[in-house]
Amino acid sequence: MAYLVDFTTVSTVGLESSPVADALAGLRANESRYFKNKYDHDFTVRPASDAKATIDWIHKILKEERDIVIASRPLEATEFQVENIRWAYVFYESGLSINVLYTLDDSGKRAVGFKLSDGMDVPGELAEKFKFARQKSKLAGTIRGSYFTIKNEY
Incomplete structure:
Protein backbone atom coordinates (compact mmCIF):
# COMPACT_ATOMS: atom_id res chain seq x y z
CA MET A 1 0.00 0.00 0.00
CA ALA A 2 1.34 3.45 -0.92
CA TYR A 3 2.27 5.85 1.87
CA LEU A 4 2.18 9.63 1.39
CA VAL A 5 5.26 11.02 3.15
CA ASP A 6 4.32 13.92 5.42
CA PHE A 7 7.14 16.40 5.91
CA THR A 8 5.39 18.43 8.60
CA THR A 9 4.95 15.47 10.96
CA VAL A 10 7.85 13.07 10.42
CA SER A 11 6.89 9.42 10.88
CA THR A 12 8.92 6.21 10.89
CA VAL A 13 6.06 4.23 9.30
CA GLY A 14 7.61 1.52 7.12
CA LEU A 15 11.12 2.19 8.45
CA GLU A 16 10.82 0.78 11.97
CA SER A 17 13.36 -2.03 11.43
CA SER A 18 16.16 0.44 10.66
CA PRO A 19 18.65 1.09 13.47
CA VAL A 20 18.51 4.77 12.42
CA ALA A 21 14.74 4.85 11.77
CA ASP A 22 14.23 8.41 13.06
CA ALA A 23 17.06 9.82 10.92
CA LEU A 24 15.94 7.82 7.87
CA ALA A 25 12.38 9.10 8.35
CA GLY A 26 13.78 12.64 8.45
CA ASP A 42 3.23 14.45 -3.49
CA PHE A 43 6.04 12.04 -2.52
CA THR A 44 4.63 8.58 -1.92
CA VAL A 45 6.52 5.38 -1.20
CA ARG A 46 5.60 1.70 -1.34
CA PRO A 47 6.95 -1.25 0.61
CA ALA A 48 9.90 -2.88 -1.15
CA SER A 49 7.81 -6.00 -1.76
CA ARG A 66 29.99 0.92 -11.09
CA ASP A 67 29.82 -2.78 -10.11
CA ILE A 68 28.05 -1.87 -6.86
CA VAL A 69 25.82 -4.32 -5.01
CA ILE A 70 24.04 -2.89 -1.96
CA ALA A 71 24.22 -5.22 1.03
CA SER A 72 21.39 -3.65 3.03
CA ARG A 73 17.76 -4.72 2.70
CA GLU A 93 17.34 -0.61 6.35
CA SER A 94 20.91 0.63 7.00
CA GLY A 95 19.76 4.27 6.60
CA LEU A 96 21.00 4.63 3.03
CA SER A 97 18.85 6.32 0.40
CA ILE A 98 19.61 5.94 -3.29
CA ASN A 99 17.93 7.99 -5.99
CA VAL A 100 18.14 8.00 -9.75
CA LEU A 101 17.50 11.18 -11.72
CA TYR A 102 16.99 10.18 -15.35
CA THR A 103 16.10 12.95 -17.79
CA LEU A 104 14.11 11.49 -20.67
CA ASP A 105 15.76 13.81 -23.22
CA ASP A 106 18.89 12.32 -24.78
CA SER A 107 20.95 15.35 -23.83
CA GLY A 108 19.65 15.62 -20.27
CA LYS A 109 21.12 14.89 -16.85
CA ARG A 110 21.30 11.32 -15.60
CA ALA A 111 22.77 10.52 -12.21
CA VAL A 112 22.64 8.26 -9.18
CA GLY A 113 22.64 9.95 -5.78
CA PHE A 114 23.51 8.44 -2.40
CA LYS A 115 22.40 9.94 0.91
CA LYS A 131 33.56 11.00 -0.98
CA PHE A 132 30.54 12.32 0.88
CA ALA A 133 29.71 16.00 1.34
CA ARG A 134 27.70 17.15 4.36
CA GLN A 135 24.52 19.20 4.35
CA LYS A 136 22.32 20.27 7.24
CA SER A 137 18.58 19.61 7.24
CA LYS A 138 15.97 20.65 9.80
CA LEU A 139 14.16 17.37 9.13
CA ALA A 140 17.11 14.99 8.82
CA GLY A 141 19.96 16.47 10.85
CA THR A 142 23.23 16.07 8.94
CA ILE A 143 22.88 14.38 5.57
CA ARG A 144 25.98 13.08 3.82
CA GLY A 145 25.64 12.76 0.07
CA SER A 146 27.49 11.78 -3.07
CA TYR A 147 26.62 10.90 -6.67
CA PHE A 148 27.87 9.67 -10.01
CA THR A 149 26.80 10.41 -13.58
CA ILE A 150 25.09 7.63 -15.55
CA LYS A 151 26.85 6.99 -18.85
CA ASN A 152 24.63 4.35 -20.49
CA GLU A 153 20.93 4.10 -21.42
CA TYR A 154 18.46 2.41 -19.09
Whole structure:
Protein backbone atom coordinates (compact mmCIF):
# COMPACT_ATOMS: atom_id res chain seq x y z
CA MET A 1 0.00 0.00 0.00
CA ALA A 2 1.34 3.45 -0.92
CA TYR A 3 2.27 5.85 1.87
CA LEU A 4 2.18 9.63 1.39
CA VAL A 5 5.26 11.02 3.15
CA ASP A 6 4.32 13.92 5.42
CA PHE A 7 7.14 16.40 5.91
CA THR A 8 5.39 18.43 8.60
CA THR A 9 4.95 15.47 10.96
CA VAL A 10 7.85 13.07 10.42
CA SER A 11 6.89 9.42 10.88
CA THR A 12 8.92 6.21 10.89
CA VAL A 13 6.06 4.23 9.30
CA GLY A 14 7.61 1.52 7.12
CA LEU A 15 11.12 2.19 8.45
CA GLU A 16 10.82 0.78 11.97
CA SER A 17 13.36 -2.03 11.43
CA SER A 18 16.16 0.44 10.66
CA PRO A 19 18.65 1.09 13.47
CA VAL A 20 18.51 4.77 12.42
CA ALA A 21 14.74 4.85 11.77
CA ASP A 22 14.23 8.41 13.06
CA ALA A 23 17.06 9.82 10.92
CA LEU A 24 15.94 7.82 7.87
CA ALA A 25 12.38 9.10 8.35
CA GLY A 26 13.78 12.64 8.45
CA LEU A 27 15.74 11.99 5.26
CA ARG A 28 12.61 10.65 3.56
CA ALA A 29 10.61 13.68 4.76
CA ASN A 30 13.35 15.99 3.44
CA GLU A 31 12.93 14.45 -0.03
CA SER A 32 9.15 14.82 0.25
CA ARG A 33 9.48 18.52 1.08
CA TYR A 34 11.85 19.07 -1.86
CA PHE A 35 9.42 17.56 -4.39
CA LYS A 36 6.41 19.38 -2.95
CA ASN A 37 8.19 22.75 -2.98
CA LYS A 38 9.95 22.40 -6.34
CA TYR A 39 7.41 20.43 -8.42
CA ASP A 40 4.18 20.43 -6.34
CA HIS A 41 4.49 16.61 -6.36
CA ASP A 42 3.23 14.45 -3.49
CA PHE A 43 6.04 12.04 -2.52
CA THR A 44 4.63 8.58 -1.92
CA VAL A 45 6.52 5.38 -1.20
CA ARG A 46 5.60 1.70 -1.34
CA PRO A 47 6.95 -1.25 0.61
CA ALA A 48 9.90 -2.88 -1.15
CA SER A 49 7.81 -6.00 -1.76
CA ASP A 50 5.47 -3.89 -3.93
CA ALA A 51 8.24 -2.04 -5.78
CA LYS A 52 10.42 -4.82 -7.16
CA ALA A 53 10.67 -3.34 -10.68
CA THR A 54 11.89 0.01 -9.33
CA ILE A 55 14.45 -1.60 -7.03
CA ASP A 56 15.66 -3.91 -9.80
CA TRP A 57 16.10 -0.93 -12.17
CA ILE A 58 18.23 0.95 -9.64
CA HIS A 59 20.26 -2.15 -8.77
CA LYS A 60 20.88 -2.82 -12.47
CA ILE A 61 22.23 0.71 -12.97
CA LEU A 62 24.49 0.39 -9.90
CA LYS A 63 25.84 -2.99 -11.03
CA GLU A 64 26.40 -2.09 -14.68
CA GLU A 65 27.76 1.43 -14.15
CA ARG A 66 29.99 0.92 -11.09
CA ASP A 67 29.82 -2.78 -10.11
CA ILE A 68 28.05 -1.87 -6.86
CA VAL A 69 25.82 -4.32 -5.01
CA ILE A 70 24.04 -2.89 -1.96
CA ALA A 71 24.22 -5.22 1.03
CA SER A 72 21.39 -3.65 3.03
CA ARG A 73 17.76 -4.72 2.70
CA PRO A 74 15.44 -2.32 0.81
CA LEU A 75 12.50 -1.17 2.93
CA GLU A 76 10.65 1.20 0.59
CA ALA A 77 10.83 2.55 -2.94
CA THR A 78 9.11 4.95 -5.27
CA GLU A 79 9.22 5.89 -8.92
CA PHE A 80 7.55 8.81 -10.67
CA GLN A 81 7.94 11.36 -13.43
CA VAL A 82 7.88 15.13 -12.98
CA GLU A 83 8.32 17.38 -15.98
CA ASN A 84 10.65 15.37 -18.21
CA ILE A 85 12.55 13.60 -15.44
CA ARG A 86 12.09 10.04 -14.27
CA TRP A 87 12.91 9.76 -10.56
CA ALA A 88 13.35 6.58 -8.52
CA TYR A 89 14.21 6.16 -4.84
CA VAL A 90 15.05 3.24 -2.59
CA PHE A 91 15.29 3.58 1.19
CA TYR A 92 17.38 0.86 2.86
CA GLU A 93 17.34 -0.61 6.35
CA SER A 94 20.91 0.63 7.00
CA GLY A 95 19.76 4.27 6.60
CA LEU A 96 21.00 4.63 3.03
CA SER A 97 18.85 6.32 0.40
CA ILE A 98 19.61 5.94 -3.29
CA ASN A 99 17.93 7.99 -5.99
CA VAL A 100 18.14 8.00 -9.75
CA LEU A 101 17.50 11.18 -11.72
CA TYR A 102 16.99 10.18 -15.35
CA THR A 103 16.10 12.95 -17.79
CA LEU A 104 14.11 11.49 -20.67
CA ASP A 105 15.76 13.81 -23.22
CA ASP A 106 18.89 12.32 -24.78
CA SER A 107 20.95 15.35 -23.83
CA GLY A 108 19.65 15.62 -20.27
CA LYS A 109 21.12 14.89 -16.85
CA ARG A 110 21.30 11.32 -15.60
CA ALA A 111 22.77 10.52 -12.21
CA VAL A 112 22.64 8.26 -9.18
CA GLY A 113 22.64 9.95 -5.78
CA PHE A 114 23.51 8.44 -2.40
CA LYS A 115 22.40 9.94 0.91
CA LEU A 116 23.39 8.64 4.32
CA SER A 117 21.11 9.13 7.31
CA ASP A 118 22.51 10.89 10.35
CA GLY A 119 24.29 8.38 12.57
CA MET A 120 24.99 5.66 10.01
CA ASP A 121 28.42 4.57 8.82
CA VAL A 122 29.35 4.72 5.15
CA PRO A 123 28.48 1.28 3.73
CA GLY A 124 31.51 -0.79 2.78
CA GLU A 125 30.38 -1.07 -0.84
CA LEU A 126 30.54 2.75 -1.16
CA ALA A 127 33.38 3.65 1.23
CA GLU A 128 36.33 3.35 -1.16
CA LYS A 129 34.51 4.66 -4.23
CA PHE A 130 32.91 7.93 -3.08
CA LYS A 131 33.56 11.00 -0.98
CA PHE A 132 30.54 12.32 0.88
CA ALA A 133 29.71 16.00 1.34
CA ARG A 134 27.70 17.15 4.36
CA GLN A 135 24.52 19.20 4.35
CA LYS A 136 22.32 20.27 7.24
CA SER A 137 18.58 19.61 7.24
CA LYS A 138 15.97 20.65 9.80
CA LEU A 139 14.16 17.37 9.13
CA ALA A 140 17.11 14.99 8.82
CA GLY A 141 19.96 16.47 10.85
CA THR A 142 23.23 16.07 8.94
CA ILE A 143 22.88 14.38 5.57
CA ARG A 144 25.98 13.08 3.82
CA GLY A 145 25.64 12.76 0.07
CA SER A 146 27.49 11.78 -3.07
CA TYR A 147 26.62 10.90 -6.67
CA PHE A 148 27.87 9.67 -10.01
CA THR A 149 26.80 10.41 -13.58
CA ILE A 150 25.09 7.63 -15.55
CA LYS A 151 26.85 6.99 -18.85
CA ASN A 152 24.63 4.35 -20.49
CA GLU A 153 20.93 4.10 -21.42
CA TYR A 154 18.46 2.41 -19.09
